[in-house]
Amino acid sequence: MAADDDVKYRTEDASNNNVTAKQTQLFPKKPEVDLSFKNLTYTVNTFNKFKRVKKEILHGVTGNFQSGKLTAIMGPSGCGKSTLLNVLAGYKTSGSSGSVYLNGAVRDETQMSNISCYIQQDDFVRDLLTARESMTVAANLKLPTTASFLSKVRLVEDLLDALGLSIHGNTITKRLSGGQKKRLSIALELITNPSILFIDEPTTGLDSQSCSQFVSLMVNLAHNQNRTMVCTLHQPSALLFEKFDQVYVLTAGRCIYQGPPNLVIPYFNDRGIVCPPYHNPADFLIEVAIGDYGTDVLSKITDSTIAADEEYTNINLNYPTKPDDKESQLENEICQKTNNIAHKKLPFKTKLINKPPSYLQAYHLYLRNVIMYKRNKSYLMLRVIAHLAISLIFGYLYRGVGNDASSMLSNMVFVYGTNLFLVYTGQMAVIVSFPLEYKVLKREHFNSWFTLFPYMISILLVEIPFQILCCVIYIIPAYVLTSQPLELMRFCYFTLFLVVTSLTSQSTGFLCGATLPVKVSVFIGPVFVVLLSVFGFAIRLTDIPGPYVWLYYFSFVRASFQSVVYSMYGFGRDILPCHDEVYCHYKNPVKFLNEMEFAQVNIYPEFFFICFFFLCTYVLTTTVIWYRLNKR
Numbered sequence: 001m002a003a004d005d006d007v008k009y010r011t012e013d014a015s016n017n018n019v020t021a022k023q024t025q026l027f028p029k030k031p032e033v034d035l036s037f038k039n040l041t042y043t044v045n046t047f048n049k050f051k052r053v054k055k056e057i058l059h060g061v062t063g064n065f066q067s068g069k070l071t072a073i074m075g076p077s078g079c080g081k082s083t084l085l086n087v088l089a090g091y092k093t094s095g096s097s098g099s100v101y102l103n104g105a106v107r108d109e110t111q112m113s114n115i116s117c118y119i120q121q122d123d124f125v126r127d128l129l130t131a132r133e134s135m136t137v138a139a140n141l142k143l144p145t146t147a148s149f150l151s152k153v154r155l156v157e158d159l160l161d162a163l164g165l166s167i168h169g170n171t172i173t174k175r176l177s178g179g180q181k182k183r184l185s186i187a188l189e190l191i192t193n194p195s196i197l198f199i200d201e202p203t204t205g206l207d208s209q210s211c212s213q214f215v216s217l218m219v220n221l222a223h224n225q226n227r228t229m230v231c232t233l234h235q236p237s238a239l240l241f242e243k244f245d246q247v248y249v250l251t252a253g254r255c256i257y258q259g260p261p262n263l264v265i266p267y268f269n270d271r272g273i274v275c276p277p278y279h280n281p282a283d284f285l286i287e288v289a290i291g292d293y294g295t296d297v298l299s300k301i302t303d304s305t306i307a308a309d310e311e312y313t314n315i316n317l318n319y320p321t322k323p324d325d326k327e328s329q330l331e332n333e334i335c336q337k338t339n340n341i342a343h344k345k346l347p348f349k350t351k352l353i354n355k356p357p358s359y360l361q362a363y364h365l366y367l368r369n370v371i372m373y374k375r376n377k378s379y380l381m382l383r384v385i386a387h388l389a390i391s392l393i394f395g396y397l398y399r400g401v402g403n404d405a406s407s408m409l410s411n412m413v414f415v416y417g418t419n420l421f422l423v424y425t426g427q428m429a430v431i432v433s434f435p436l437e438y439k440v441l442k443r444e445h446f447n448s449w450f451t452l453f454p455y456m457i458s459i460l461l462v463e464i465p466f467q468i469l470c471c472v473i474y475i476i477p478a479y480v481l482t483s484q485p486l487e488l489m490r491f492c493y494f495t496l497f498l499v500v501t502s503l504t505s506q507s508t509g510f511l512c513g514a515t516l517p518v519k520v521s522v523f524i525g526p527v528f529v530v531l532l533s534v535f536g537f538a539i540r541l542t543d544i545p546g547p548y549v550w551l552y553y554f555s556f557v558r559a560s561f562q563s564v565v566y567s568m569y570g571f572g573r574d575i576l577p578c579h580d581e582v583y584c585h586y587k588n589p590v591k592f593l594n595e596m597e598f599a600q601v602n603i604y605p606e607f608f609f610i611c612f613f614f615l616c617t618y619v620l621t622t623t624v625i626w627y628r629l630n631k632r
């Protein structure tokens with residue numbers, strides 16, 4: 001992080017508390033919530049020698065994270081820190097058992113999502129927005145419609161200020177440093193002033209100075225307004241370790257210690273594990289957890305912790321009580337006292353925030369998409385230029401074929417190529433957009449920024465007009481250069497079918513992207529389109545073997561191709577001029593349509609079929625995304 005950032009970084013500033021306190025007055029105060037859990041297990045299905053086996057990752061852990069405290073979940077890599085955080089945040093629920101309590105009452109999922117937020121390890125923020133724009137969109141989406149414009153602006157500015165991002169407010173997020181991105185992701189969630197913040201590995205990838213500043217920020221956020229802050233942590237420095245109010249240590253899915261950091265050494269000392277002098281207690285803790293001091297002692301500690309957990313309603317945090325250690329005694333008393341206070345906290349009921357209605361959510365998301373599209377100019381220009389360039393190339397290659405009886409077959413190939421080109425560009429332009437977007441979408445959706453329907457609408461409101469524009473940019477020059485009939489009706493049908501087909505293909509791109517891993521979808525999508533494009537052009541209905549006939553009817557590419565050809569040669573088109581040749585077999589367009597088996601094509605049902613295909617694909621895409629977002 002640059003030095004000038006640090007000057008501005010308000011966390012270390014004495015005035016920070018005031019700023020944080022000031023901004024939080026602008027929105028409803030959330031209740032103080034203690035989060036406790038008992039006998040929490042988490043099991044996943046894995047495969048061993050082609051057999052499905054169950055693997056337990058958390059083995060009945062118990063604990064209590066109090067409000068107003070910053071708790072670090074620590075332990076060696078792979079011990080289950082992120083899993084525990086996922087389960088506590090409600091991000092993963094299937095496969096878990098045990099109980100999670102909020103102020104002593106069993107966790108209710110709706111209440112939980114109303115009072116908590118989860119910030120994942122990677123900074124899933126929108127790269128193409130500035131920090132201030134991101135905050136403004138989040139405020140518009142998350143705050144009630146009753147909040148005035150001015151109060152939202154003030155809140156955004158105060159939060160940016162409190163998190164040391166004011167001077168970076170107008171910087172595009174992708175240019176922010178790792179630490180700044182992490183602070184932005186916290187600021188985005190602080191908009192609704194959550195009671196509980198779960199943060200997965202917030203210090204990963206930061207240098208020691210940024211780590212220290214970030215932890216100080218989290219301490220402040222916990223202490224101001226009594227938030228419950230829980231984060232996972234790897235091996236911190238001794239100084240950083242001391243900053244936490246509580247640590248919760250896991251080893252192989254079991255808890256071996258929960259309590260203040262300064263009691264780690266006496267706690268293990270009591271159990272016969274002595275920390276070497278001048279040793280970082282955090283390093284010592286990890287060494288104990290990985291079994292460097294023997295595994296016998298470790299299993300005893302684990303067992304005793306589990307035994308103590310049985311007395312859940314009066315949680316015994318298993319602190320050491322050494323009569324000669326006054327400091328420990330005092331700490332222990334304080335902790336027990338806090339614990340008792342915690343258990344006196346009543347089960348709470350928060351009023352659900354009156355979120356903006358769906359149409360307003362769609363509107364704000366649409367504005368956000370427009371900004372992001374504008375910032376992605378080179379990609380948009382590439383799409384426009386590609387359509388224009390291919391149009392000019394095709395137009396040149398097939399020049400004049402639309403009004404020449406000797407070139408009817410060439411014109412059919414031109415229509416087929418055009419159809420295929422617009423089908424491809426429609427699909428390929430969006431096929432990777434969901435896979436790239438999915439993680440940010442999941443974070444935003446999980447943290448209740450919006451519902452899925454407005455989100456889908458907002459995407460379509462941007463993508464559909466742009467794809468229509470690209471189609472028109474292709475169609476007009478190609479239509480003129482190939483001398484297709486200059487009749488308004490035929491031009492409208494030509495354009496309408498190609499545009500609708502391109503949009504339907506786009507919908508299949510969204511579906512592939514939403515359903516399949518990116519490497520598979522970029523392969524399956526085009527294969528699917530090629531398969532559908534064969535029917536009607538490369539093979540006639542009468543030549544298709546029985547089991548494949550359904551593909552002919554299912555193919556929207558076929559429906560479009562036949563309808564476009566019919567629009568060009570059907571509807572009583574006159575005899576065509578025959579250039580360059582003495583004899584033209586297809587002078588009469590009806591003869592051509594008959595031989596191609598297109599004479600019976602009824603373009604209106606075909607049009608409705610393509611539209612139906614389009615709608616079904618979007619319904620399916622939305623259902624798949626909904627399922628994936630809500631699968632826990």
Ligand SMILES: Nc1ncnc2c1ncn2[C@@H]1O[C@H](COP(=O)(O)OP(=O)(O)OP(=O)(O)O)[C@@H](O)[C@H]1O
Pocket residue numbers: 044045046055057075076077078079080081082083084
């Ligand atoms: N879906 C899954 N299928 C199989 N194993 C899993 C699954 N999810 C997690 N695990 C395993 O559970 C263990 C705990 O994973 P988790 O990500 O919680 O560890 P962690 O302590 O956060 O590790 P790190 O600090 O390295 O991020 C690991 O051994 C991991 O491989």
